[in-house]
Amino acid sequence: MTPDALKALIRTVPDFPEPGIQFRDITTLIGHSQGLSASIDHLAAKAREAGAQKIAGMEARGFIFGAAVAANLGLGFVPIRKPGKLPIETIGIDYALEYGTDRLEMDPQAVAAGEKVVIIDDLIATGGTALAAAELLRMTGAVVDRALFVIDLPDLGGAEKLRGAKVAVEALMHFEGE
Ligand code: AMP
Numbered sequence: 001m002t003p004d005a006l007k008a009l010i011r012t013v014p015d016f017p018e019p020g021i022q023f024r025d026i027t028t029l030i031g032h033s034q035g036l037s038a039s040i041d042h043l044a045a046k047a048r049e050a051g052a053q054k055i056a057g058m059e060a061r062g063f064i065f066g067a068a069v070a071a072n073l074g075l076g077f078v079p080i081r082k083p084g085k086l087p088i089e090t091i092g093i094d095y096a097l098e099y100g101t102d103r104l105e106m107d108p109q110a111v112a113a114g115e116k117v118v119i120i121d122d123l124i125a126t127g128g129t130a131l132a133a134a135e136l137l138r139m140t141g142a143v144v145d146r147a148l149f150v151i152d153l154p155d156l157g158g159a160e161k162l163r164g165a166k167v168a169v170e171a172l173m174h175f176e177g178e
Contacts, residue, residue, distance in 0.1 A: 001038035007173040009035045010151065024151050024175055026122050030064060039065065042172050043120060043148050044072040050146040052118035054111060056080055058104065058133055065150060066120035078110045078117065080133045091139055095132035104132050106140070113141030123151040124169065125178075127158025134167050151175060 009029040016023040029035045047055060047069055056078040057066020063079060070077035083092065083103045090105040111117055117137050124130055124147070134144045145167060152159055152171035156178060159169035 001034050003042065003172045006035060006039055006042075006150075010173070010175075012175075020178065022175070022178060024123060024153075026061060026064075026150060029150070036068075039150055039172065040068045040072055043150070044069045046148050046170050047118045047120070047146075048073055050118050050148075051116055052146075053116045054078055054118075054142075055120055056106075056111075056117050056133060056137055057120045058129055059085070061122035062120055065122060069120055069148075076110075078106060078137075080136065081105050091136065093132050093136045093139070095128050097128065098126075102129075102132075104129070104136055106136055108140055111137060111140045111142045115142050117142040117144050119144065119147040119167075121147070121149055123153065124149045124158040124162075124171065125153050125156045127156075127161035130158065130162055130167070130169075131165055134162070134165060146170070153178065 011025040011028040013023040054076050055066050055070040057063050058080045059082050067077045091108045092105040094101050094103045130147050137144045147167050149171040152174045162169050
């Protein structure tokens, strides 16, 4: 399936989780047998081309795409988790949200110094989550210069923000607006 055909499988839900937000729902994409596998094939091709040695994905929807891409390429997967989920001593990073802050954590042993890690998530909006993930991975000595998404919302400036941190962004599709 082409990226345009995949885009047609995204369900847009207005005013979720709050008024004014157009929620781009991947449930309909991953529920479609070819939609899921074609998305993984496209992302895996980009990750291979980027020279990925490991794939990292953010909880929760980044796990769906990231883990499948890692398996497709025969690479390990690094879960970037919400706080308090890992049963070991973690490293973490706090990052700003529109209101308040959030935190991501990972196993400091999950990546070897110098290993090239490609980040995968379902969607990039402001880029705050992906930038925090990149900084967290870099704390372990990982080389992070590429992040892949199913969906980019370019008007929110996330891809630009990541480029400013020397992380190139690629996505399978774009939606205008928020
Ligand atoms: P951000 O940190 O602003 O780039 O937000 C990225 C995260 O929030 C992603 O993991 C998305 O799953 C989720 N997200 C943000 N905006 C939307 C949206 N309009 N539709 C669906 N998910 C969204």
